[in-house]
Amino acid sequence: MKRFDPNDFLIRDFFKTKQKILKGIFWEKRLFWAKFLIIFSLAILWFRFFYLQVVKYSYYYKKAKERSxxxxxxxxxxxxxxxxxxxxxxxxxxxxxxxxxxxxxxxxxxxxxxxxxxxxxxxxxxxxxxxxxxxxxxxxxxxxxxxxxxxxxxxxxxxxxxxxxxxxxxxxxxxxxxxxxxxxxxxxxxxxxxxxxxxxxxxxxxxxxxxxxxxxxxxxxxxxxxxxxxxxxxxxxxxxxxxxxxxxxxxxxxxxxxTVNHNLQVKAYELMKEKNGALVALSPQDGSVLAMVSSPSINPQKFIDGFTKEEWKRINQNPDNPFLNRVLQPYPPGSTYKVITAIAGLEAGVIKNVNDTVFCSGYYKFKNRIFRCWKPEGHKSVNLIKAIAYSCDVYFYTVASKLDIDYLAEVSRKWGLGKPTGLGWSEEKSGFVPDRAWKEKTFKEPWYPGETIIIGIGQGYLLATPLQMARVYMAIANGGYLYKPYVVKKIKRVNGNVIEIAPQIEKHLILNSRYLEWIREGLLEAVRIGTGRGAFIPGLLVSGKTGTAQVVSLSAKTKKDKSLEHHAWFVSYAGWSQPQIVSAILVEHGGHGGAVAAPIAQKLYKTYFGIEEPKKNITKLPE
Amino acid sequence: MGIKGIKENFREIFWGILIVFILALLGILNQWIIAGNSTLFWKNLFWHLAGFTILIFLTFLVDYRKIPVQIIWYIYLVLLFVLFISFILKKRWLSLGFVVFQPSEFVKPVLVLLISLIASKEPNPYLKIRTLVKLLAIIIIPLVLILPVDLDYAFIMMVMFVSFLFFIGIPKRIIIAFGLIGLIVGLVVCPVFWKNLKPHQKGRIYGYLNPEKYAKTWGYQLNQALIAIGSGGFWGYGFKKGWSTRLNYLPAKHTDLAFAVWAETWGFVGVSLVLLLYGYLLYLCIKISYIAKDWLGKYLSLGVALVLFWQAMFNIGGCAGLLPMTSIPFPFLSYGGSITISAYILLSLSFNTALKRHFFK
CATH class of the missing domain: 3.90.1310.10 (Penicillin-binding protein 2a (Domain 2))
Incomplete structure (x- = not known):
């Protein structure tokens, strides 16, 4: 039997009290951790909601909107x-x-x-x-x-x-x-x-x-x-x-x-309908486009209504590519370029007087090479006016042979060739004006003088768009103002405001007025008695220049056995002191400019000036 | 006791009941947003009124110190019986004809009481192993009965009460031993457990891991909840304007995703308000546990805090994509007779503790 020891009570009491105190201390600690757990977890939740509702709000709002x-x-x-x-x-x-x-x-x-x-x-x-x-x-x-x-x-x-x-x-x-x-x-x-x-x-x-x-x-x-x-x-x-x-x-x-004139546009379309080519008419007074037609064409309504399979195939595989706006595509300008050669010749002093003559015997000889005039029997003795009127190649060979190609290129660029016209359309091509530096860079060959002679009549590497040529003649017609062509003259806003678009002059070309007179006379004579007689209208002073661009020269390799017929050009303006309209007409593989393109210009001007079409046929033209 | 003394004595209860009242009002408002003028809304209003009455009654007219253990045991056994019926019927909700209730909700107050009553008899800072085993058995028996009908809830209650035991005091060696055993058993059992999961239960895990990928299938609920919450923004859509709620994009918006409705309607401001109020309520419970005069009161109050904490954590964390989506309601904001009454009963235990501490000699 265990003996009673009073100390036992004390020890047991002591342990009991110790446990009690410990339990209280531990409990406070545990409560602290419980509090910590709760606050910490709720803080995480709170941050999560902050992330979802504030940071990612736009993301979820977008999703909610897409959904609902x-x-x-x-x-x-x-x-x-x-x-x-x-x-x-x-x-x-x-x-x-x-x-x-x-x-x-x-x-x-x-x-x-x-x-x-x-x-x-x-x-x-x-x-x-x-x-x-x-x-x-x-x-x-x-x-x-x-x-x-x-x-x-x-x-x-x-x-x-x-x-x-x-x-x-x-x-x-x-x-x-x-x-x-x-x-x-x-x-x-x-x-x-x-x-x-x-x-x-x-x-x-x-x-x-x-x-x-x-x-x-x-x-x-x-x-x-x-x-x-x-x-x-x-x-x-x-x-x-x-x-x-x-x-x-x-x-x-x-x-x-x-700025387009509806009647003129319709007429232009009808005139170009059966041909491949381009027609552009500008007003020489401000550079506004009066008509712009490229042929062949497509009905734009079909892009809305839908093409049938055959139609789509026909358009897409058409070798003539109806999508091209030919007004803005480059072509060799042919004889229409001769006015630039003449201007360069006059300014450089190569042609000193209008009456300086050159004898055309049908060909021009330069260092053992023969350059032929388009008229095999020759034009005999020609001065500047006659040379432009009859488009005598020998005259311009002679002028060009005395000119430096870089100078000719400079004059060409001054008259707006070789760069966009300022119409501002992305479809527009720049054309091309060759010079010495280009030739050396591209072919690693020097420029041969014979090549300048070819350029003199608008052949060779030269390329110009119908719009560019129209602009050259516009500047001749209005006394040297080279306008930027434009199509839209007013923008009408829904609120009734109207924005007028003013014509813009790219530059004013200063040319001796005598020189300009001579060239204008030459162009007038060309339509009156020369190559451009097809455009003659009694009672209206039409001046213009025909062109027959040889297709073979530069693009012989690409054309292969396709039609080797020349491109027919006619660039002209109507009116004398204040011409109202200038036009450039190009008919691809049309033949001679005088026979094909000039009559188109005649009909176009008749429509524009409201002159009745005569019943009788126009006398047949040579070439 | 002067006037000042009375004021001091009633401070916790005053704030507690005020916050509960505000939360109840917010919950009623939330159900109005969701259900409008429908029976569901009026039923919810009734549950809140009934719950509030119970809260007042239990807080002021009952003394937790005088609760006889036997009665709690009887209630526990009755509850086990009811759970057994629901286990046999495989039904989460039982109908008494006039009312439908979810017996698992009432496990929470009963277990909190029972655990506190048993544990408070222990004089030591750590539970004796015998008591611990007894308590674990008391916890696990009802949970096993719940498991087949409501896997989520069984799991969450496990977390609730194990964490409760943890705070009451489990000896360190037992924790380490259990941790090791749990790890090993977990590694063995997990694959088997995974295989036996129902497709919709597996889907929840898939959806949780990648809500955008399974947006149309398993992640649908979470994805819609995230869109609802996120698109609420800082100020929310405003009263009855939220697209997710109004256009029925949120599934289970009355119950599981009631908090997403709240977040969509009132935005980050509303979320902060509810988190603040709810957090303060939990803080009050812990404070009551701190100042309670006896161990039963301390345990009871902490148990209440933990149960309500995990309940909120799993619901809000689930709809915010932090935790896997579970089908448990959020107290006050969600619709549900059982959850509402059970939450009020739980809180009354804590408040009663706060009140009665002045009656110790």
Whole structure:
């Protein structure tokens, strides 16, 4: 039996008290850690919400909007294009478009498409293929059929209840009332591509937008486009559309007023219709474009309505490339260049007097080489005026042989060749003016004097666009003012503001007035009695120069066995003291300028000045 | 006791009840945003009124020190029986005809009480092993019954009560031993456990790990919750304006994702307000645990704090993508009769402790 020890109580009490104290201390510590755990965890939660709601707010808001708001684009109507005489040449027309919303017909696409195929009398398979193809590239709704007729609209509206997700909407669509006539001038528009859409999304383009591809439609895209509007509609988790939360009205594009004269353009188109070539008419008073035609042409409406497969193939594989605006393409200028040689000769003092004559025996001999005149029997004795009038090659060979090529190039550039004219279109080519440095750089050969002689009559490496040649003659006609050509004279904003575009002078060429007189006289004589007689109009002073550009020289390798006929040129102006119109006409492989191009100019001027066409035939011309 | 003394004595309870009242109002507002003028809203309002009444009643008219252990044991056994029924029926909710309730919700207050009652008898800073085993058994039996019907809740309650035991005091060697055993068993059991998970349970894990990839399938819920929360921004959409709520993009918006609705509607400001109020409530519980005069009160109050803390953590963390998405409600903001009543009962235990500490001699 254990003996009682009073100390035991004390020890046990001591331990009990110690445990109690320890328990209290431990508990305080544990509570501290519990508090720490709670505060720490809630702080993490708080930071997480800060990250989600403040830092990543825009990301999640975008996702929420994409998910719960459907945005329908209201396309802004493109600006209209009007000629100077008030004819609307590009406008918009209202059409009914049939849309399908894939979200709303998720599980019954086939059923809806089948019903639609019955209504539209189209093949179910084709419709289905088109739908699935379009679905891939469209966000939101899918365009099923454009330009519905009244009958189809009525049928669909009546059956609307059985056709969920089907929508018929009225939209403005581009319409070109004059089709082919204005193709190269106005250009055309087509659907925006995926790549362009990604780049232009920020600028307010939608997936269904059209974008200008050529001509004015391209160069004035910014003005014509306008600003798309939108309707934003809520969509719930089951795909049902709710209320409209936002409606932004579209802002139509700005209207453009052209400098072009409608009658002249139509006439020019008719004159060039069956040929390949270019026609451009400018006003020498301000450089405005009066008409611009390139042939062959395409109907721009087809880019909206769609080409059939054969049509598309025909256009795309056409060796004549109807897409090219030939007014802005470079060609050897031929004899139309001779005025530049004459100016260079006069300024350099090579031609001292108008009556200095050169004897043309049909050829020109230079260091054992024979350069032939176009007229084998020769022009006999010719002075400057006669040389221009009859386009005597020997005269200009003689002048050119005494000129330095670098000087000739300098004069050419001064008159606007070899560089863009200032029209500002990306399609425009610069043409080409050769010089010594270029030749040495490209061919590692020195410049031969014989080559200058060839350049003197507009052959050789020289290339100029019809617009550039028209500009040279414009400066001759108006006394040396080299205007920048322009097509749009007014931009009409939606709010009624009108921006007038003023003509711009690139430079004023100072040329001795006597020299200018001589050249003008030569050009006048050319139409009166010389090579350009085809353009003669009684009662109107027409001055001009024919040209027959040899195609073989530079591009012999590329042309191969294609037509080796020369390009026919005629560059001219009508009126004497204050000429009203200057034009450049080029007919590809047309033959001689006097026979092919000059009569076109004659008809063009008659239309412009309102002179009746004579019934009798014009006397047959030599060459 | 003068007036000043009374004021001092009632401070914690005053603030506690005020915050509970504000949270209840916010919860009612949240259900109004979600459900509008529907039966669900009125039912929720009723639960809050009933819960608040219970809170007042239990706080002021009952003395936790006089709770007989036997009655708690009886309640525990009845609860086990009910859980057993739900286990047999494989139903999370049981219907009594006039009311549907979720028995697992009531496990929380009962276990907090029972654990505190048993543990408070221990004089030492660490629990004796015998007591520990007893407590673990008490915890695990109801959880095993819950496991097949509500895996998430069983797991979360495990976290709640193990952490509670941890704070009450588990000897270090036991923790280390359990940690090691747990690790080894976990490595062995996990693959088996993984294989036996239902596809939707596995999907939750997939969705948690990559919500954007599984946005249309397993991650749908989380993805929608994240969009709702994130698009709320700093100020929120405003009353009844949130797209996710209004256009039905949020699944389970009444219950599991009620907090996402709140975050969408009131933005970061609203979230901060609720976190602040809720955090202060938890802080109060811990403070009460600190100032309580006896061990039963200290344990009770800490248990309440921990249970409410984990409940909020798993719900909010789940919808914010920090923790795997679980289907547990958030007290006050979510709809649910059982969760609301259970939360009020839990809080009344803590408040009662605070009140009665002045009645010690």
């Amino acid at each position: 708001v459907v945005s329908y684009v209201i396309k802004a109507p493109r600006g209209e294009i009007v000629t100077s005489d008030g004819v609307i040449v590009a406008t918009n027309r209202a059409v009914f478009q049939l849309y399908l919303d894939p979200e709303l017909i998720k599980d019954r696409e086939d059923a809806v498409l089948y019903k639609l195929s019955k209504i539209l009398k189209e093949d179910f398979g084709i419709l289905k293929e088109r739908y699935y193809l379009a679905k891939k590239s469209f966000l939101g709704r899918v365009l099923i059929k454009r330009n519905l007729n009244w009958d189809e609209v009525a049928k669909i509206m009546v059956r609307r209840y059985y056709l969920p997700g089907v929508k018929v909407e009225v939209e403005a669509e581009r319409y070109y009332p004059y089709g082919d006539m204005y193709f190269h001038l106005i250009g055309y528009i087509s659907k925006i591509t995926m790549k362009e859409y990604k780049e232009l999304k920020e600028k307010g383009y939608s997936m269904e937008d059209y974008i200008g591809r050529a001509g004015i439609e391209k160069e004035f895209e910014k003005e014509l486009k306008g600003k798309n509007g939108a309707i934003e509609i809520e969509r719930d988790a089951y795909g049902r559309l709710g209320k409209v939360i936002n409606r932004i009205s579209p802002v139509p594009g700005n209207d453009l007023v052209l």
